Every structure is written in C-alpha cells, then in structure tokens.
Amino acid sequence: xxxxxxxxxxxxxxxxxxxxxxxxxxxxxxxxxxxxxxxxxxxxxxxxxxxxxxxxxxxxxxxxxxxxxxxxxxxxxxxxxxxxxxxxxxxxxxxxxxxxxxxxxxxxxxxxxxxxxx
Amino acid sequence: xxxxxxxxxxxxxxxxxxxxxxxxxxxxxxxxxxxxxxxxxxxxxxxxxxxxxxxxxxxxxxxxxxxxxxxxxxxxxxxxxxxxxxxxxxxxxxxxxxxxxxxxxx
Numbered sequence: 001x002x003x004x005x006x007x008x009x010x011x012x013x014x015x016x017x018x019x020x021x022x023x024x025x026x027x028x029x030x031x032x033x034x035x036x037x038x039x040x041x042x043x044x045x046x047x048x049x050x051x052x053x054x055x056x057x058x059x060x061x062x063x064x065x066x067x068x069x070x071x072x073x074x075x076x077x078x079x080x081x082x083x084x085x086x087x088x089x090x091x092x093x094x095x096x097x098x099x100x101x102x103x104x105x106x107x108x109x110x111x112x113x114x115x116x117x118x
Numbered sequence: 119x120x121x122x123x124x125x126x127x128x129x130x131x132x133x134x135x136x137x138x139x140x141x142x143x144x145x146x147x148x149x150x151x152x153x154x155x156x157x158x159x160x161x162x163x164x165x166x167x168x169x170x171x172x173x174x175x176x177x178x179x180x181x182x183x184x185x186x187x188x189x190x191x192x193x194x195x196x197x198x199x200x201x202x203x204x205x206x207x208x209x210x211x212x213x214x215x216x217x218x219x220x221x222x223x224x
Contacts, residue, residue, distance in 0.1 A: 004161075033212075042122065042207070042214035043162075058212060090161050102169035104150050109161030 001026050004110035006091050012116045013081045021076040021113050023091030031094045032074035033058075033107065034066060036087040043090065049074055081117045089113045120145040124208050124215035131222055135198055139218045141191040141208030153182050153193050154207040156217065162207055165193070198222045 007022045025032065030051045035043040035058075045058030049068040063085060065077045074093075078085060092107040122143045131137050143151070148170050154162035166175045166182040168191070175182045179196045195202055198220075205217040 035214075040216060042216045043209075044214070045212045048212075092161075099169050100171045102148075102150055102171065104167055104169060106152065106164050106167050109154075109163070111161050112159075 003027065004091055004093055004108055006089075006110040006113050008113060009111065010114045012118065013078075014118050015082060017081050018077065018079050019081065019115075020078075021089055021091075021115075022073070023075065023110060024073045025091075025093040025108070026072065027093060027095070027108065028071070029093035029095040029108075030071070031096060031105075032068065033092040033094075034064075034074070034076045035090045035092065036060065036085075037090060037112075038087050046076065046089075078115075081115075083117045085115065086117045087115060089115060120211070120213050122208055122210055122213045122215040124206075124218050126218060127216070128219040129221070131198055131220070133198060133200055133222050133224050136194065136196050137198060137220065139193045139195075139206050139208075139220070141193070141215055143189050143191070143208070143210045143213070145210040145213050148186060149211045151182075151184050151191050152209045153180070153191075154209065156205045156207055158204070165206075195220075200224065 004025045033048040034046040047066040049055045052071045091110045094107045096105045125140045151168045153165040156162040168184045181194045184191045203222045207217040208215040
C-alpha cells in the first residue's frame with residue numbers, strides 16, 4: 001500500500017497563477033483533509049471531506065477550493081495564487097472509529113507539497 | 119479559544135538519555151489526544167492516540183500520558199536514539215500544536 005500520495009512534491013508559481021494539488025489514498029478511508037504548515041505555526045486545516053460527495057471549510061479556507069473526486073482522491077485548487085499561500089501543504093486521510101464511547105480519528109499524512117508563490 | 123500549546127519549543131539531549139515533552143490544550147469537547155512524529159521534510163506519522171478514558175499509552179520507547187482534568191498530556195521518550203531527532207506534534211481534534219523540535223546528539 002502506498003498510503004497517501006501527493007503530487008507535485010515541489011511547485012513554484014507566480015502571483016495570480018492557478019494550480020491544483022492532487023492527493024490520493026489507497027486505504028479505503030472515508031475522510032480526507034488538506035492542511036497547510038507554516039514556520040512557527042501548527043498545521044492548520046484548510047478543508048476536509050467527511051465522506052465522498054461532501055466537503056467542509058476548516059480554519060483557513062479563503063483562497064482555496066476543493067474537490068472530492070471519488071473516495072480515493074481529494075484535490076486542492078488555488079485559483080489565483082498569492083505570496084501568503086507559500087507553504088507546505090499536507091493531505092491526510094482517516095477512517096474514524098469508536099473506542100470506549102470515544103471517536104478515534106487517526107489521520108495518515110502524505111509527504112507534502114512545497115509551494116512557493118513569487 | 120481552541121488551542122494546543124507545547125513546550126519546550128526545542129530540546130537537545132544526549133543519545134541514551136530520556137526526555138519528556140509537554141502539551142496543554144484548551145480544545146473542547148475532547149475528541150482524542152494524538153501525538154505525531156515529523157521528520158524533516160516528511161509528513162507527520164502517528165505515535166499514540168488516547169481516548170478520554172485512557173491516561174497512559176505506550177508505543178515502544180514512547181509513552182504518552184493524559185490528564186483530562188487539567189487538560190495536559192506528556193510524551194516520554196526512553197533511551198533516546200539519533201533517529202528520534204524530529205519534531206513532535208500534539209493534536210486534539212483538528213487543532214495542532216507548533217511542535218517540540220528534538221535533537222539527539224551522540
């Protein structure tokens with residue numbers, strides 16, 4: 001199993017350009033997530049998809065759109081890139097389950113995409 | 119405000135020594151408390167997950183504790199190895215701490 005894969009690994013954009021970050025998982029997980037990680041800050045949730053056909057905003061959704069193409073794939077699109085979107089982007093997936101009445105949500109992360117917007 | 123705070127920000131220890139990393143959270147309601155290890159240039163990898171009813175969880179040389187009353191967790195690393203050099207991240211729900219950067223030196 002490859003787990004969670006992300007493409008591309010690196011990308012440089014000019015301000016105003018658009019691009020789509022791709023994510024796929026082969027663990028048959030229902031839930032998928034997009035995070036960004038910036039120096040000195042924790043991972044911040046951009047969007048998530050609890051199941052195929054649904055998407056919800058996270059903490060920092062402005063400037064991004066997502067598509068849950070099918071159960072395996074969850075893409076993140078930047079329509080008009082800005083320097084503030086320079087970051088490392090991580091995709092994750094999970095299959096929440098219940099233990100002793102608590103919801104357990106172990107997320108599996110991809111290797112990340114390093115995006116620089118000039 | 120939902121927050122996860124970790125201390126120390128960075129730590130340097132000698133190979134073979136033990137260390138303890140701290141995590142305080144204000145996230146409510148409680149979901150599960152997770153610790154991740156993130157090597158430089160890689161994605162986070164799960165170390166332990168604790169539910170509300172668990173107060174300790176081990177994974178090899180890693181032992182996490184949870185005090186749900188004080189909203190504190192700790193990660194204890196025993197007999198550190200050079201490969202333990204990484205960032206250790208505490209998280210509750212969708213809220214992540216900034217991590218503790220651990221460096222193990224020979």
